[in-house]
Amino acid sequence: MKIQGVVGAALMAVGGMCPLVHLPIIGNWNYFDLDVSIATIFYLVVLVAFAASFMERSRLMRICGWLGVTLVLVTLAGVYFKSHDAFSFIHFKKAINFAASVVKYKWGWFVILAGALALITVRSPKKVFPPANAVSV
Structure with missing residues (x-):
């Protein structure tokens, strides 16, 4: 399990429920108040990021981070x-x-972007090769 991936996905999930936009008289809106379809896609990306962190799939976590950034930019636009x-x-x-x-x-946008940044910067585990003079049996 990659702790950095779990933290990044959790930050993205929490950020989606934080206030993202404030409208006078109406109040604060989160992702589901803005658009349900984009929020559903966003939380599917978060679930894939959680699954990737438990399966230790670094590349998939980075892809989820970039998808999160893309969804944030599309939503802001x-x-x-x-x-x-x-x-x-x-x-x-x-x-x-x-x-x-x-x-x-x-x-709330900053919380989502912090989680996406954590996912984007996940490193692949180093492959450990046996020493050159080791004899395999």
């Missing part, structure tokens, strides 16, 4: 474009930007 699109009925660009600026990003 989606939140940005959705917040600007929600106020597109306003015909003044500055008013649209002001209205979209009420959507605040919260600290």
